[in-house]
Amino acid sequence: MAHDLAAPAAGRWHRARLLRRSPLALTAAVVLTLIVLASLVGPLFFAEAAQRQDLSHRLQPPFHGDGGLALLLGGDTLGRPMLLQMIVATRTSLIVAALSVGLSALVGSAIGLVSGYAGGWVDAALMRLSDIIHTLPSLLLALVILYVLSPSITNLIVVLALTRLPIYLRVARAQALEIRERVFVEASRALGARPWRIMATDIRPMVAPTVMTVAMLEVAHVILQAAGLSFLGVGLQRPDVDLGIMVASGREYLGQAWWVTLFPGLLVVTIALAANILSNWLRAVDDPAQSAAFVSPEAPRDEEASR
Numbered sequence: 001m002a003h004d005l006a007a008p009a010a011g012r013w014h015r016a017r018l019l020r021r022s023p024l025a026l027t028a029a030v031v032l033t034l035i036v037l038a039s040l041v042g043p044l045f046f047a048e049a050a051q052r053q054d055l056s057h058r059l060q061p062p063f064h065g066d067g068g069l070a071l072l073l074g075g076d077t078l079g080r081p082m083l084l085q086m087i088v089a090t091r092t093s094l095i096v097a098a099l100s101v102g103l104s105a106l107v108g109s110a111i112g113l114v115s116g117y118a119g120g121w122v123d124a125a126l127m128r129l130s131d132i133i134h135t136l137p138s139l140l141l142a143l144v145i146l147y148v149l150s151p152s153i154t155n156l157i158v159v160l161a162l163t164r165l166p167i168y169l170r171v172a173r174a175q176a177l178e179i180r181e182r183v184f185v186e187a188s189r190a191l192g193a194r195p196w197r198i199m200a201t202d203i204r205p206m207v208a209p210t211v212m213t214v215a216m217l218e219v220a221h222v223i224l225q226a227a228g229l230s231f232l233g234v235g236l237q238r239p240d241v242d243l244g245i246m247v248a249s250g251r252e253y254l255g256q257a258w259w260v261t262l263f264p265g266l267l268v269v270t271i272a273l274a275a276n277i278l279s280n281w282l283r284a285v286d287d288p289a290q291s292a293a294f295v296s297p298e299a300p301r302d303e304e305a306s307r
Helices: 002-020 023-041 043-050 082-118 120-135 138-148 153-179 183-190 195-232 243-249 259-286 288-306
Strands: none
Touching (some): 043 082, 082 195, 082 259, 120 153, 138 153, 153 195, 183 195, 195 243
């Protein structure tokens, strides 16, 4: 039992050591951490100030000096402080992305485990359902559903989770098909373990790391998709605000107030790029064929230390 509890901790410590030796991945992790902390802590203090309208600061240029730190990045079309709005909008975008990815990963991987382990007509039926969802353009499907339903955070999360469901289903199914033939699964089956127990205790822990890596990669995609839906006017609506709404609100003023669109757009790109870099690094570390590249540089120093 102690060994089972110590193994994940050792794996996390090993990843942390490797992360310090990868400047690009470390920078992405630091940037994401700072953005998440600012979006979680900031709105607790100035959520109301972020929505306060002041026409005297309407389309105020960034770094102008008037209005203090809140207006460091200028004002929007109604005089609201861009910096404070971006922090609040980032929190909304991250919440939508995290809940969407978490819901699709949980449901999709569960269906994939059942599909891969059961096989037969169950597998065929679930895969046909996955094919139907996968063949429909995700943006078009989201547009249709959100057009019929009233735009809200809950509906947006459900729609985004539905469009990403096949990815986790296929990943979990592919691994379950291979793991179900291993000796320890055969031993559990011979001892009389029920299928649901085998899937939960034997197969799921081995599928979870891959699903987590895919989920990290999907966070960036979901943030971009949610921002795109809000930009098209079928995502969130004010008073809820996300980065897509902020980008859309300044598109009519690009000629005279470029900052209203540029700064939120740059933040979306920064989050997506950092999440992609970190997720690719995690995938490389978990891949035995690629992880040697992270470990090998320390080999000479370890040998010298041993001497």
